[in-house]
Amino acid sequence: MRINALTIAGTDPSGGAGIQADLKAFSALEAYGASVMTALVAQNTRGVQSVYRIEPSFVSAQLSSVLDDVRIDTAKIGMLAESDIVHTVADALERYDIPFVVLDTVMVAKSGDPLLAPEAVEAIRRRLLPIVSLITPNLPEAAALLECAQAASEREMLEQGEALLAMGCKAVLMKGGHLSESESPDWLITPQGSQRFTAPRVATRHTHGTGCTLSAALAALRPRCDDWPQAVEAAKAYLQGALVAADSLEVGGGIGPVHHFYRWW
Ligand code: PXL
Numbered sequence: 001m002r003i004n005a006l007t008i009a010g011t012d013p014s015g016g017a018g019i020q021a022d023l024k025a026f027s028a029l030e031a032y033g034a035s036v037m038t039a040l041v042a043q044n045t046r047g048v049q050s051v052y053r054i055e056p057s058f059v060s061a062q063l064s065s066v067l068d069d070v071r072i073d074t075a076k077i078g079m080l081a082e083s084d085i086v087h088t089v090a091d092a093l094e095r096y097d098i099p100f101v102v103l104d105t106v107m108v109a110k111s112g113d114p115l116l117a118p119e120a121v122e123a124i125r126r127r128l129l130p131i132v133s134l135i136t137p138n139l140p141e142a143a144a145l146l147e148c149a150q151a152a153s154e155r156e157m158l159e160q161g162e163a164l165l166a167m168g169c170k171a172v173l174m175k176g177g178h179l180s181e182s183e184s185p186d187w188l189i190t191p192q193g194s195q196r197f198t199a200p201r202v203a204t205r206h207t208h209g210t211g212c213t214l215s216a217a218l219a220a221l222r223p224r225c226d227d228w229p230q231a232v233e234a235a236k237a238y239l240q241g242a243l244v245a246a247d248s249l250e251v252g253g254g255i256g257p258v259h260h261f262y263r264w265w
Helices: 018-028 056-067 083-095 120-128 139-146 154-166 210-224 228-244
Strands: 004-010 032-044 047-053 074-077 100-103 172-175 186-190 193-197
Touching (some): 004 018, 004 056, 004 210, 018 210, 032 056, 032 083, 074 210, 083 120, 120 139, 139 154, 139 172, 154 172, 154 186, 154 193, 193 228
Parallel strands (some): 004 032, 004 074, 074 100
Antiparallel strands (some): 172 186, 186 193
């Protein structure tokens, strides 16, 4: 079966994050990629220089163009920039039936630059959490969604994942990369139970776009998997390979991208 995957996200003209990363991950994982832009981001491996938000009515026009014509089997949502865009995307998700929707709860770029207006967190909580299939918060994002302190241990990670489930999420992948441990454990929390996933930290500084890549990989892989645990296992293995090969790329002078096509070249 052919998989058509859609990303709804911001851009990275340097090619390592956002829509560009998502389309590379979709392609590497044998899904056809479609994309709807929420913001044009002037950024590179050194940081974000400027953000140009797309008019919500034009985000809506793009969504209709794709969804009125192309069968979308799975989707990933990344940077949403502001609450009006959150509402626009939620309206489209309610109108069209997409079997799997992964929401990467993007708030701040690795450089520290904001990618979401603070007041939009409430719109995400109210409109998107109840209708998407999986959310993939890191620890600061989970804390912002819950309005609580950032988890400092795996036990607190698990508790916060369960609190997000209680808020109406169908499944939560809590990413433990911000824990100060040599492993970076992730916890998948679903109504069926909780599962721990670990991977050794990869010794590279080139981690630009890892969050985007993981959520895109989850969306691309889920239709061919039986359940989320299987998709998380496969997506993490793909990202691990892309991180291990990141140093072989020659992109920019800052935090470089991961190598999406490490299986080929
Ligand atoms: O990974 C967060 C993220 C999402 N979307 C865009 C980004 C980034 C991080 O750099 O640039 C467009």
